[in-house]
Amino acid sequence: MIAAAEREYDAPAREASAATVPLLAVEDLVKVYPAARATLFGRRRSLTAVAGVSFELAAGETLAVVGESGCGKSTVGNLVLNLITPTAGRVRFDGEDLSAVDDARWRDRRRDMQLVFQDSRSALDPRLTVGAQVREGLDIHGIGMPAERRAEAEAMLEAVGLGGFADRYPHALSGGQQQRAVIARALVVGPRLVVCDEPVAALDVSIPAQVVNQQTDLQARLGLSYLFISHDLSLVRHVADRVAVMYLGAFVEVGTRRQIFDDPRHPYTRALIGAVPVARARRSRHGRPVRLTGEVPSPLTPPAGCSVHPRCPFATERCRVERPAALRQPDGRIVACHHPETVP
Numbered sequence: 001m002i003a004a005a006e007r008e009y010d011a012p013a014r015e016a017s018a019a020t021v022p023l024l025a026v027e028d029l030v031k032v033y034p035a036a037r038a039t040l041f042g043r044r045r046s047l048t049a050v051a052g053v054s055f056e057l058a059a060g061e062t063l064a065v066v067g068e069s070g071c072g073k074s075t076v077g078n079l080v081l082n083l084i085t086p087t088a089g090r091v092r093f094d095g096e097d098l099s100a101v102d103d104a105r106w107r108d109r110r111r112d113m114q115l116v117f118q119d120s121r122s123a124l125d126p127r128l129t130v131g132a133q134v135r136e137g138l139d140i141h142g143i144g145m146p147a148e149r150r151a152e153a154e155a156m157l158e159a160v161g162l163g164g165f166a167d168r169y170p171h172a173l174s175g176g177q178q179q180r181a182v183i184a185r186a187l188v189v190g191p192r193l194v195v196c197d198e199p200v201a202a203l204d205v206s207i208p209a210q211v212v213n214q215q216t217d218l219q220a221r222l223g224l225s226y227l228f229i230s231h232d233l234s235l236v237r238h239v240a241d242r243v244a245v246m247y248l249g250a251f252v253e254v255g256t257r258r259q260i261f262d263d264p265r266h267p268y269t270r271a272l273i274g275a276v277p278v279a280r281a282r283r284s285r286h287g288r289p290v291r292l293t294g295e296v297p298s299p300l301t302p303p304a305g306c307s308v309h310p311r312c313p314f315a316t317e318r319c320r321v322e323r324p325a326a327l328r329q330p331d332g333r334i335v336a337c338h339h340p341e342t343v344p
């Protein structure tokens with residue numbers, strides 16, 4: 001594989017730096033969208049989509065970001081890929097501050113960091129064959145000799161289970177096949193990080209497992225890191241090494257897959273995980289799931305103090321006024337709650 005082979009010469013340097021520097025380090029990211037227009041009462045309200053998110057991702061690791069619709073997952077993905085500008089905070093890729101890189105450097109970084117879109121149908125160009133679209137990334141980045149690119153694109157299509165499909169147009173592929181073509185197009189340039197935003201959201205229930213299994217096989221072969229944004233907790237349970245649980249723009253709990261699914265601590269995580277059938281089956285071992293009352297507040301009018309407090313059965317006066325800091329617990333996970341020990 002050209003893309004992987006070309007990079008092998010600098011692998012020792014990468015391994016040495018991986019021991020000390022995480023592949024991705026996100027520090028206190030904030031994204032505030034200014035108000036589009038004045039409300040009925042003349043007040044303009046800005047919207048804080050991401051309210052101070054920090055995390056690290058190691059080489060070869062998959063971190064899943066889960067949470068209800070509108071909590072800020074895609075915004076985090078877009079900030080990580082520098083597709084939108086943060087209001088505050090920093091993203092470092094391999095130790096390099098992405099806000100400081102110039103255009104020439106971005107060419108390399110674009111190759112290192114790929115996005116797999118939510119909607120594969122709109123991500124593919126209907127006028128080009130899938131082979132041409134997979135090859136396009138190699139052309140843009142000048143990877144390999146022109147004559148080699150066709151073979152390279154076909155090899156990547158084969159790796160995602162689309163051998164022989166290079167000359168087909170997107171409309172002649174099923175939804176799952178389109179999704180795999182999008183994955184092939186992202187992986188062919190040899191990225192080190194792939195942000196998957198609801199990668200299998202639009203597909204039939206039987207297809208996600210196939211697509212994800214193919215991705216995880218490729219991940220093992222290529223040594224990729226994934227930021228995996230998904231609503232689908234059973235899929236996350238299958239692919240994630242660690243899980244970040246997001247609520248109203250903030251990570252409320254970050255832990256290993258086992259910690260989050262088998263022994264969740266934050267009341268919101270308990271509520272979210274308790275809603276999954278497989279977790280319900282285990283709850284006799286791990287305590288009752290927490291039931292939150294009411295609806296998720298609007299991000300235009302977020303509550304003071306802990307953002308979960310209007311719905312949390314364990315809320316105290318302190319929760320109503322003081323935003324809990326995200327603190328590392330003795331078992332290594334991070335929890336943003338004033339009373340994580342009191343949750344039964």
Ligand SMILES: Nc1ncnc2c1ncn2[C@@H]1O[C@H](COP(=O)(O)OP(=O)(O)OP(=O)(O)O)[C@@H](O)[C@H]1O
Pocket residue numbers: 033047048049067068069070071072073074075076231299
């Ligand atoms: N360009 C924008 N301008 C203003 N507000 C925005 C913009 N993009 C997103 N938002 C708001 O930011 C918040 C977070 O949006 P985001 O797309 O990150 O949520 P999400 O967790 O990915 O949701 P979903 O699961 O539905 O995809 C939402 O309240 C959304 O309305």
Ligand code: SF4
Pocket residue numbers: 266267268306307308309310312313314315316319324336337338339340
């Ligand atoms: S800080 Fe308070 S309101 Fe927030 S989740 Fe913890 S107990 Fe509930």
Ligand SMILES: [Mg+2]
Pocket residue numbers: 073074075197
């Ligand atoms: Mg989204």
